Amino acid sequence: MIYDLVVIGSGPGGFDCAVEAAGFGLSVALVEKGFLGGTCLNRGCIPTKLWLGATSAIEELHNQAKMKVASGEVIVDFAALQGRVQKHLTGTRKAMAMQLKKLGIDLFEGQGSLSGEGVITVATAEGEQKVEYNKLVVATGSKPIFFPGLEPDNDCVLDSDMFLAMETMPKSLIVVGAGFIGLEMAQVAHRFGAKITVVDAMDRVAPLEDPEVSKALLSTFKRWKWDVLLQKRVSGVRTVDGKALLTLDSGEQITADKALVAVGRGPVTQGIGLEEAGVTLQFNQIQVDDHLLATPNIYAIGDANGQIQLAHAAAHQAHYVASHAAGKIDAPYASGNVPSVLFGAPEAMRVGAMEHEAFLTDFETCQTSRAQLAANPMAQAHASTQGFIKVIWSGGKVVGITAVGHDVSRLTTAATLIIHQGWTAEDVYSIIFSHPSLDEALLMALKAERKDVQ
C-alpha cells in the first residue's frame, strides 16, 4: 500500500503528527529507530522533570531550614529513582504503542532512509522493509553536539544522554555549557549533594535569556556555592585516573567525578538520503518553506528543521503539518509565541519578546513594568523570594513576559494568553486573579509603573 503520510521519528513532533493525521482520516505509518517518544520522553525533558520532581522535597526543606522553620533530611535513592523513571518511560511508551494501534497507524521499528521517490527503506530487525508514501514528514529530532576536545567517552565525560543513564550520582560535577539542559541537570546533582562547577564561554549563564534573568540565576548559584566560570574557553575534557579532567584555554585544570558536556544539540539529518531526495540542509538543519515543506511532498518539523529546539514547538508544527497534509488548511505556518521554561528552583520563564528585542522592533514605544517576588505571599510561603517578573510593552500592548524565581513556570500559559490577546493596561482588570497566588505577582507587574526602555 501507499500511505498518505509516513512520519520518521516518534518524538513529540512525529508522534503527534502521526496521531493527528490519522485522526483526519489519513493512512499513516510511523518509523522509529529507537524508543517511541524520542529524545524528549526517553533522554530529555521527561526524565529530567522526574528527577526534579523526586528531589523537590530536598529543595523545599533546604529553604525552610534556612529560615530555621524546618530540619531533618530527605534522602533520595538514586537507583530507585532511576528505576521509577524507567518504569514511567516504559509505561508511557506502551500507552503510545496502544494509541498507534487503536488509530490504525503502522509502526515500523528501525532506521528509515529515503530511497527513491515516495519510498522509505526501514532497516528492521527482520530485514529491510519498503514503505511507500504520498507525503513524508521528517521529524528526526536532534542529538548532542560537541566541539573538538569535548567529545564524551561515557566514562567520566558524559553527554546528556549518558548523564541521564548514570547508575550513581557523582559527588562532584563539571558542567560545560550554562544553557537550560546543563543548568537543570546541575540543579539535580546539586540536590544530591554534588559539588558543582559550571563553565561557559559566554559572559553569563542562560545566555539566551534576559540578562537580568541570567544575573538572578547566577546569584542563586553562587549562594549555593557553585563555581561558575564564565568567559572561559575549554580546550579539552577527558577521563584521567577515573576522574574527569577539564583543561581551560588558560591552562588551568579542574577535576571532578564526572563532566557533563551540554554545549548544544544539532539536527539528526545525516545519512538517511535527505539531500539525494532534494532536501536542502544548512548546518544540518532541513530548510523548509513557510508551509514547513522541504520539497513539494516532504515536510520537516521540530529540531530537525532547526527553527526552535523545544518539544512543544515541534508538537505545534506537527498539528499544522497534519492539518496541511490532510488539506484542512493552506495558510502559511505561524508558530505564535513559543514559551521557554527553565525548570527547577529557581525557574525561568519567557514568552514573547525580550526587552532588547522589543526595543529593536519599536524603540519609540517600548516600555517595561515589573514586580519583585519578595512581596508575594506564595514565594514567602516557600521561603524563596528572590526573583522578578518583567512585562515588555510595545505600542501600549503586552508583547513579552519574562520571569525568574520560585515556581514561575506556573505563569507560562497565562502569560502566553495575555500576549496572544495583546493586553492593554485596561485589560488588566478584565479578569480576576485568585488570591493568594504567584499569579498576583504577574498582576502586580502588569499594573506597575511603565518605564521607557533606553
Add this chain to the structure above:
Amino acid sequence: MIYDLVVIGSGPGGFDCAVEAAGFGLSVALVEKGFLGGTCLNRGCIPTKLWLGATSAIEELHNQAKMKVASGEVIVDFAALQGRVQKHLTGTRKAMAMQLKKLGIDLFEGQGSLSGEGVITVATAEGEQKVEYNKLVVATGSKPIFFPGLEPDNDCVLDSDMFLAMETMPKSLIVVGAGFIGLEMAQVAHRFGAKITVVDAMDRVAPLEDPEVSKALLSTFKRWKWDVLLQKRVSGVRTVDGKALLTLDSGEQITADKALVAVGRGPVTQGIGLEEAGVTLQFNQIQVDDHLLATPNIYAIGDANGQIQLAHAAAHQAHYVASHAAGKIDAPYASGNVPSVLFGAPEAMRVGAMEHEAFLTDFETCQTSRAQLAANPMAQAHASTQGFIKVIWSGGKVVGITAVGHDVSRLTTAATLIIHQGWTAEDVYSIIFSHPSLDEALLMALKAERKDVQ
C-alpha cells in the same frame, strides 16, 4: 475636612479600594479597628498558605517515600513557623502602612460607626474622632459563625482565628465543617502528624464543588486514614478534662486534643449604625444595588455584602467602587468569573460554571470533556497522579473548568482567561502550551471527546 471617600475595613477589599481611590486623586481615609490587612492577611488566607508552604516538603517526601524513591524525615518546628508567620504579617502590615502614607491616605485606628449623615465616629485609643465623608465604603468583612452548642471556648474548642493562633499543633483534631477553611487547616495538622476527624452534616466534603471533586478529595483523605463522618449532625462540642468532646445527634461521642469549628463565616455588620443610616441588612448581609451601593452614598464590598466570600472578589469589587466613586465608570458592576481554589495537596480549582449549573442554563448544548492527571508527567514527577480536569462547554464554548489533584491551582489564571475568551474547540490551537507541564492536562481535557450532559 470632608474626605471624598472613607473606607471602613482594611482587608483586601477595603485596602485596595482606598489605594485605588487615592490613585484616582480622591482624598481618602481608612478606618481599621484591628490589624491592617484584615482577616485575609492576619487570620485567614495568608497564614494558612504560609503553613502549607512550610510543610510542603513533608507532603512531597511522603509521596516519594510511597514510591520507595525517598526516605528521611522533615520536622517542622511549629513555634518557629508561627514566629515566621508573625514576622511576615508584621512586615506586610508595615509595608501597607507605608503605602498609605505615601499615597496621603489617613489611617484611623479604631472601631468606626456611622453617626449621622456623612459622619463616622472612630473609637481610637486617644478617644472618639469624627471623620466626615462624601462617600463611604463598608468593607468590614466577616467572622466565623457558629450554631448553638458549637461555640468555641478558646480552650479545646477553637474557631479558625484561634486555630491560627495556637502555640502547639494538637496530636488529634476534630474538624467540624468540610469546607475549604476546615480542609486546608486539617491538611496542615495532618502534615504535622495529627489524627484527623472531619464531621459534616452534608453528604460530601467540599459541598460547594463538583460532586466528582468531592469524591476525589474524600478518596485522598481516606487514604490518609482520616475519619470522615458525613451526614452527621453535631449536637455539641466542648472542653472536658482538657480534651475536646464532640457529641453527635446520634449520641455518639468523639474526643480529640482540639476541635476546630469551621462551619461558615458571616458578615460583620452589627452595632456600627448601618441600619440607622438607611442600609438594609438581610441575614446580616448588606444589600447593594448593581453599582454595589447600599444607599446613594454608601457602598458595601467584599464579605460584608455577602455576594461571595473570597479575597480576590473583594479586591475586584474594590477596583470597581474606587473607579465608580471617582466618576471613571458608570456601568453596573460585573464580577466576571471568580475563581475558587482549595490549596494544599491535593488542590481543587474551579472557574465559571459547574456541570450542573451549565446544564440548568442550557441543557441542550451542555457538554463536558475531561482528562485524568495520571498521564501527566509533572503529576508523575511529584508522585501524585490522582485527580482530573473537567471542561464544561455550552453552545460550543468553554464556560467552566474544574480540577482536582496535585498543584491544579496553577491552572487558575489560564482557565479564567480561557473562559473569559469563550474558547471554542478551534481556539485550543491558538496558543502553545509548554511541555512538559500540568497545563498540558488542561490542554488534553480541552481536546478530549465531548460528551453530552444528561
